[in-house]
Amino acid sequence: MVSIKQLVEIITSNIESTGFPIPIPSEIIYEWAIPLKLPRRKKRVLYTGALYQLVPYINSLVKYLESLEERDTIASITLKTARVFTKISLFRKIVLRVREEEVERIYKILRSIAMLLIENNIDYGYLYEDDLYSGVLLYDMGLEDRFAKHAEKVNKVFKKLGVEEVITIDPHTTYTLRQLYPKYIDRFDINVVNYLEILSSIEELKIKHYGNSLKYVIHDPCYYTRFENIIEEPRKLLLRAGIQIVEPRRAKELTYCCGGPIESIFPSLAGAIAEARLEELREYSTQIITLCPICLANFSRVSQKLGVSIRDIASLLGGGDE
Amino acid sequence: MNSKADSSNLVYMLSREAGKCLYCGFCEAVCPTLPLGLHRGYGPRGRVALVLEALRGYKLSNEVISSLYSCLGCGACRVKCPVSIDVGGLVRGFKVLYSIGFVKGAPKSDQVVVRIRRRKYGIYKAIS
Ligand code: SF4
Ligand code: SF4
Secondary structure, three states: OOOHHHHHHHHHHHHHHHOOOOOOOHHHHOHHHHHHOOOOOOOEEEEOOOHHHHHHHHHHHHHHHHHHHHHOOHHHHHHHHHHHHHOHHHHHHHHHHOOHHHHHHHHHHHHHHHHHHHHOOOOOEEOHHHOOOOOHHHHHOOOHHHHHHHHHHHHHHHHHOOOOEEEEOOHHHHHHHHHHHHHHOOOOOOEEEEHHHHHHOOOOOOOOOOOOOEEEEEOOOHHHHHHOOOOHHHHHHHHHOOEEEEOOOOOHHHOOOOOHHHOOOOHHHHHHHHHHHHHHHHOOOOEEEEOOHHHHHHHHHHHHHHOOEEEEHHHHHHOOOO | OOOHHHHHHHHHHHHHHHHOOOOOOOOHHHOOOHHHEOOHHHOHHHHHHHHHHHHOOOOEOHHHHHHHHOOOOOOHHHHHOOOOOOHHHHHHHHHHHHHOOOOOEOOOOOOOOEEEEEOOOOEEEEEO
16 A cells, blocks of 8 residues: 555655656657747746646546546555556556647647747747756645755756746746745745736737637636736736636636646546536636646546637637647 | 754644634635545645644544645635635645654554545545
8 A cells, every 4th residue: 555655755756866746758848949949048048847848748647547546446546556656667658648739739838938928029048958847746745855955956057057037937837936946045046937927018019819709718727816916917918819708706816726736646636626617617618718737737637528628828829729 | 844943843833823723614615625525624624623633743544644635735715714824835834744754644544545525426436
């Protein structure tokens, strides 16, 4: 029988050995940026923290864990879970189950963000293989020392590359760098700005206009609204793009969590929470906008079953299809 | 965080935060895990009470520990709380103490057991 402590240990030792909570092929972190030829060394850099890139792999892992749940008793599931995380062959199984189009969907979102910034004359570089994971899961699991060590490692890379400002693209990484790094790192002096904040502050924004032909219900992520006060920025951008927004009953700082934060330990519970939230959103529209890769991952698992479609804000603003 | 002084300080801070709870239950309606959980350890008010028990030295069962680990840290409860208790932060503090062995589970408490309510059919399913 595996214990919570062991399970936590398995996930976190992955972070220590590979840098990421799930073992993934390292090139998927920066492969999306290669066609764009983003410059390397700049004082201001785009920092993805790899969360978007992890989405297809999280989904694959969770699907695998759920298939074990269907078949087995608790005891054997937990044992197998331990093996899933530790055995290289099973890692490969997870990686190989990821469909090409899922990875491409994520790449498109990342490219949309990069292009929106470029088209609006924001000068920045990209970190490529130095685009490290922020370590947020170590913090969530209460592993203080390991989180501090990981944060130090990320900060050292920033320093080595002469980074002065990072542009973050998701709520968890934004929160981690803005609120947590200053508490855990001596003299953390890197400026952290979110891409939605940058874009929404541009007066003459260059953005595709949909002519009010699209209507979406918005799902706010907890960490933007309750922890980072990023509430009006996405709304402003969507309105500028001529997209009609429907506000659900639980929106803004009263939003309802997608269930994602616990998906790697309690996949069924995370899935049931996603279903509950999507059922609520579906009453407003079957077209749903998400702003966070964790919401995107957890909702995507059950969206088909509930007959809704999930769209990330960046791909919509970027004007591309998915 | 390994030093005893650090841990005692954390225990003090968590006890103070949890001690503010009025047990009014205003937080419960907004918690995403509570409607699916089998007991109040899946909701903020229950989590505050359980963390306090752990800080007082009670050994928690595997089921209780799992219910604490199922907290999303989403912060919805804090918005509704009249004394702004950060239950997500409180639970994270518990995890810090649990992971370094400062608070302990009961014997045989080391398996992952989450029991959720299947809303539509009214049956329960145990998952890992
Ligand atoms: S932070 Fe935890 S206890 Fe509070 S509403 Fe979210 S899941 Fe429930
Ligand atoms: S709303 Fe605050 S004071 Fe009331 S039960 Fe919940 S945590 Fe305690």
